[in-house]
Each structure stands twice: as C-alpha cells, then as structure tokens.
Amino acid sequence: MLDIRVLPDQPLIKFNHQLPVFNWHYPFVRDDDFAEDRRAPYLSFKNTQAPRRAVYIHIPFCETICNFCPFDRGRYESHSDVDEYVRALLDEIDLKKDFLGRPQVDAIFVGGGTPSILHPHQIELLGKAISRNFDLRVLKEFSFEVEVKSATREKLQTMRDIGTNRISFGAQTFSEEYRRLLNLDASTKQISDTAAIANSLFPYTNVDLLYGMAGQEIEQLNEDLTAALDLQTTTIDV
Numbered sequence: 001m002l003d004i005r006v007l008p009d010q011p012l013i014k015f016n017h018q019l020p021v022f023n024w025h026y027p028f029v030r031d032d033d034f035a036e037d038r039r040a041p042y043l044s045f046k047n048t049q050a051p052r053r054a055v056y057i058h059i060p061f062c063e064t065i066c067n068f069c070p071f072d073r074g075r076y077e078s079h080s081d082v083d084e085y086v087r088a089l090l091d092e093i094d095l096k097k098d099f100l101g102r103p104q105v106d107a108i109f110v111g112g113g114t115p116s117i118l119h120p121h122q123i124e125l126l127g128k129a130i131s132r133n134f135d136l137r138v139l140k141e142f143s144f145e146v147e148v149k150s151a152t153r154e155k156l157q158t159m160r161d162i163g164t165n166r167i168s169f170g171a172q173t174f175s176e177e178y179r180r181l182l183n184l185d186a187s188t189k190q191i192s193d194t195a196a197i198a199n200s201l202f203p204y205t206n207v208d209l210l211y212g213m214a215g216q217e218i219e220q221l222n223e224d225l226t227a228a229l230d231l232q233t234t235t236i237d238v
Helices: 079-100 120-133 153-161 176-181 188-201 218-230
Strands: 054-059 107-112 141-146 166-172 204-209 235-237
Touching: 054 079, 054 120, 079 120, 120 153, 141 153, 153 188, 166 188, 166 218, 188 204, 204 218, 218 235
Parallel strands: 054 107, 107 141, 141 166, 166 204, 204 235
Antiparallel strands: none
C-alpha cells in the first residue's frame, strides 16, 4: 500500500493537492503580451543573423488534465473551440511572416496540451502554414507530441505527410496506483498500440517517463523502465 503522509490526516491524495508546486508555464507570459499594440514587438525586430532558429507551436487542449503538468492547457470541451483556435493560430503564423520574413529553421516542435486532438485536415492545414511561412531546407527535427487516447493511425500518417519525423508521447508510469494518483486515464494497451503505430511510421519516436514520485521504490522504477524499453521507441525521456 502506497503511503504518502505529506498531510497527516490524508495519507493518500493526488499530487497536486499535497504542497504548493511552482513551475514555469509555457508558452511564457511576457510583458509584450500586454502591449496595447500586439504587433509592436515584431515591428521592433532587427535583421539579426541568428545562427539557428526553431519554431514551437502550442495546442492547449486536453481531454484529461494530468496532475503533474505545469504547462498552459485547458480541458477540451468541444471541437468548435479547437476550430476557432486553429483558425487564429494559422492567421498568426501568416501575420508574423510580415515581420520575420520567411526564416530558415532547423527544428519544429508542436506541443501542448494535446496536439493529437486536432483532426487530420487541421494537421494538414498546419503543415501547409509551416511550409508557407518557414524555409525548411535545413530542417533536421520536426516533432509532434501526441496523447495516446487521441492518437490514431490516420492522424499519425497525416503528421508524417506534412514532414514530421519524430513523435513523442507520454507513458509517465505503468503503475496503476501512480496512474490513478496522476490522473492518467489512458490504458497501457493504448500506450503500446500508439508506440507500435509510431514506430512503423517514423524514424524517431520517444516516450516520456516520470521518476522520483513520492513513495516510489527502486523496484517500481525498474519495472517502469523495463516496460518503457519494451515499447522499442528510439529514445526514452526520463
């Protein structure tokens, strides 16, 4: 029996109710975001010769809110909200081209939230916007983060079609007790099925794993690592 006695009268409680946790939020909240004219920061850009550039695109919708996650996200309510967000996102990508030109980038990461909540046609539209606004001739990594409950072969195939060469997904832990505490409601079968599809379509795949959770024993960590290795992804992010 896992006994987390952080609060004496509540020996077993979800992690986000134990102690205050302070972490960063990404995308970061900046003073620029509160400017009267949101275009002003881009108008002030100089033509710098940055040796490398990367693009991060955020999809802030989640079917399940995991207790450990510090990132900016909200619960998925309806796909109309996602449609509205994607339209605004595509408009913003096109808008920034007016200030940045068509910069050369060598890395792209689509994160969240849950990017795999997008429909295949939205993934396709995003891919077209990326190709239209960025010079991809030196692109080395194009990663898409997925959540195993919403990942399908059709969506992953569309990600590959737009140039994605790396898929990353979270298992976090295979312990049913910790999965309950962390509010992870995907099944281990969904994890293994997503790994199998991703491995068949992409040259690079990654699974995320948590460790050092309150009360975790070294034997439990070893079991998680063994299960993660069995997925046969090219990397494990611990």
